[in-house]
Every structure is written in C-alpha cells, then in structure tokens.
C-alpha cells in the first residue's frame with residue numbers, strides 16, 4: 001500500500017465521480033521513455049506496465065515518432081503495446097488490435113481537407129528558399145507532416161512569420177509546432193494540417209471510442225504537447241519537463257481557464273517520484289480517484 005503514503009496528492013475536485021474506464025494517452029520521448037537528463041525511478045516502468053494490464057485501462061501512445069520508431073521504442077524500453085497509436089505528431093492514427101497495424105482512414109480524410117490538395121512535395125518546394133529550415137530525414141516525414149530542423153540560435157519568430165506567409169499564399173491551413181530536442185540541442189518544426197494536432201487526434205479517438213473527457217488522461221513533456229496540456233482534456237505534465245515548458249503550460253492553461261485540467265507532477269510526495277512513467281501514474285492518481293486502489297496495490301519490487 002505504498003501509494004497510501006502519498007500525502008499532498010489530492011484528487012481533482014472538478015472530476016469527483018468514479019469513471020469505470022480510462023483512455024490513458026501518453027507521449028513517448030521524455031514522458032514515458034526516460035531519455036532525458038533526469039533520472040527515472042527504477043520501478044516506475046514496471047509499475048506502469050502492471051497498471052496498464054488493468055481491464056479498465058485502454059492505452060494510447062501519442063507521439064511525434066512514426067510507426068517503425070514506436071515499435072523500436074516498445075522493444076528497447078520494454079513498454080506495453082498500446083491499443084491505439086496517434087503517430088507522426090497526430091497526422092496518423094493506428095488501431096493496433098491486429099498485425100499489421102491498421103491506419104484509421106477516417107482521420108486522414110479529416111485532416112487532408114486543411115491542405116486543399118497541396119502535396120508534401122509541393123509544400124517542401126515552396127518552403128525551400130528559407131535557408132534556416134533544414135528538412136529532417138525522409139523517415140521522419142509523412143504525407144501530412146513536413147518536419148524541419150532549426151538552429152536554436154536562429155530568429156525563430158522571423159522564420160515562423162515567413163513560413164506562415166508562404167502557407168497563407170498557398171491557401172493551406174496549417175499549424176506550426178515548435179519543440180526542442182534537448183539531447184541534440186536542436187529545434188524541431190513540424191508543419192501540419194491545422195486539424196492534425198495531438199489534441200485533435202486524441203479528441204477524434206475519444207469520440208470514436210465513446211469516452212467522455214473525464215475518462216481520458218493525457219501525459220506529456222514538451223512544446224508539441226502544449227495544446228493538449230492547456231486544453232480541455234485532463235492532462236499531466238511530467239516533473240522532468242523543462243522549466244520553460246512548465247511555465248508556458250501554466251500560462252496557457254490559465255489564459256484558457258483550464259487550470260483544473262492541468263496537473264503538474266512533482267518529485268516530492270509520490271512514492272515513485274514524478275519523472276517519466278511515474279509522472280504519468282501520478283497524473284492518473286490525481287484525476288481518477290476510482291483507480292487509486294489499483295495504484296495502491298502496485299508495490300515496487302525492492
């Protein structure tokens with residue numbers, strides 16, 4: 001019953017009911033996968049795996065990774081295989097019930113409208129004159145995702161302004177998602193159909209699977225998670241997230257009146273700490289009181 005010692009972690013008064021099911025949506029890199037600078041509790045992932053075996057839990061990975069890199073992460077980090085995968089920063093959704101994983105074509109049709117028939121190649125050609133934008137490897141591109149590297153020292157506002165103008169001229173409705181690859185110290189810019197955010201992907205899947213918002217918990221750590229973290233879905237920001245992202249998430253959530261649906265995992269009171277998988281579980285503890293007995297029953301091996 002080690003979780004019963006977690007004094008100071010209290011349930012969200014906005015969600016006092018006991019939902020019988022949970023759509024647990026989590027980012028991978030530096031959220032569930034401990035590939036950041038901070039340490040991971042040695043029992044965190046084993047506890048996460050055990051928790052995800054519960055029949056109440058439907059697990060979804062929501063990630064910038066493409067399918068092959070998700071498979072690699074599952075093998076390398078001994079992660080549970082999820083029921084669904086929102087991949088390529090929300091531009092593809094897969095049902096993982098059977099091999100091969102099946103793409104939800106209804107989602108692709110939904111987001112394709114934003115680009116009004118403009119192809120990936122045509123957009124890349126239009127943005128090529130900007131020297132600061134360096135296209136990422138082919139494996140990181142997708143039909144509805146242009147991914148660029150951007151030096152952290154460049155004038156980001158100027159570049160994003162220029163990209164916005166070009167896209168507007170083409171009649172393309174896009175969202176620009178900026179994040180930082182901390183280990184590599186490089187900026188990442190994704191140009192996506194406006195509807196193809198992680199937030200819209202999760203909302204689409206939630207409706208598709210008939211979950212109420214209070215039956216969903218999202219966990220994330222970085223810039224491309226911010227629209228979800230500051231949105232209407234109960235969300236946890238893991239403790240190992242950057243101070244800048246923590247501040248941005250709090251500011252955005254406050255502005256949008258969403259402070260009740262954003263939880264900042266902390267390193268203190270939770271037995272496993274608040275980094276990575278432990279932070280995800282801490283968020284479940286916070287938002288879903290009905291599942292606390294299962295968390296309490298998970299005793300980390302000594």
Ligand SMILES: [Mg+2]
Pocket residue numbers: 027028029030031220221222
């Ligand atoms: Mg991440």
